[in-house]
Amino acid sequence: MNQPTGQEDKVLSTEEKIKEAARKLFTQKGFAAVRTRDIADEAGINLALLNYYFRSKQKLFDIIMLENFRKFLHIVSGRVLDDSLTLEEKIALLVDIEIDMLTQNPDLPLFVLNEIRVNPNKIAMEMHSGDVPGVSRLLAQLISANGSGEAPQMQPLHFLANLIGLTVFPFVGRPMLQKITGVDEDAFYKMMQERKKLIPIWIKAILNCS
């Protein structure tokens, strides 16, 4: 009758309904701005069930936070990790994957960046002592490229800040950018698709100009 028809959260267990409601609200507004009653209403369940399944608001939040972190960071590791691609190819792949992820989860980066600022240590173990798998290999590749004459030197932090900044920032600043430029939502997301091709070119230009 009703297979996954599109958006409705049918055929979800109570526990899943709560979690999805919590994910939506927490990711949108952060821990402090969300009431447990908001979550219960959004999920369409009795308030007590939240505590029945998840013990406390904080424990529920922690689950969502961890999943959001993984979604934001682990994108990188999976496909970029193994292959023996060139630096340029990896960049192109990474940007492509990341922009798709951001298009589907536009609230994610602001949530993650806020959480990291509030609690820089809680994330520490998630990127196990500063080692997000894919990224560290990418940086190693950058450094070895630094040695060869191919591209001039660039500090890993500058490189990462540029790559993530160009990729992620437009999503974080979307309302501001739209307001200033007058671009509507459709056009905005089309331009984000354009950036899949543009950012790798720009990064290359940046690497070859200092």
Next chain:
Amino acid sequence: MNQPTGQEDKVLSTEEKIKEAARKLFTQKGFAAVRTRDIADEAGINLALLNYYFRSKQKLFDIIMLENFRKFLHIVSGRVLDDSLTLEEKIALLVDIEIDMLTQNPDLPLFVLNEIRVNPNKIAMEMHSGDVPGVSRLLAQLISANGSGEAPQMQPLHFLANLIGLTVFPFVGRPMLQKITGVDEDAFYKMMQERKKLIPIWIKAILNCS
């Protein structure tokens, strides 16, 4: 005896003490995560004085929000507005000013970006119907440069996203970037100073490569 010695908030009126405490906490943690008692404690005043001087938590927050917005956006307009500088010169000036501002107010961008997301309309009038003075002139200059053969075409949104992304993002993502790259705080802020010179070069390279 004690002139402005450096950091202490001496010789501040009660009203000013409350406002400074509120600015610090609200900018750091947002509206919902801050208690009026936190503000009173931080300011070292009686809780009732907050309402005596500012009526409500919301009204106090609105004042701080407006000032933070102006600080974040109006940087641009002042000095970049009048001069008859070239596009490149304006970019260099803008990046320089903005990085100094961000170094002194590292919490500002995340606060502003959060607020804009929560309430995109409240900001609308602050950048009066999409017209931040300095920026609109900058974009006009970009578009006219688009016409001349000097630099290839680039959409204003891409241009702005790149410029702001390269400039602002490192501050928003500082804890993450530090954790991944292992760069300590001193080195980080030194690199932000480097970016004053680097970003204009990079932007130029980006404009000349598509």
Next chain:
DNA sequence: AACTTTTTTAATCATTTGATTAAATTATTA
């Protein structure tokens, strides 16, 4: 069907929190 376990509900608790009040203190004015 009888019984047990799991899930759900409505009601309630204890704290927290934004705000107010009336009295006390300090500063200002006449």
Next chain:
DNA sequence: TAATAATTTAATCAAATGATTAAAAAAGTT
């Protein structure tokens, strides 16, 4: 100095909020 106004304080209120409880309903088991 006396009177008046402004500021500050401690106590308190009412609503919001996270959490719990006991009973009811549903699902599962024998």
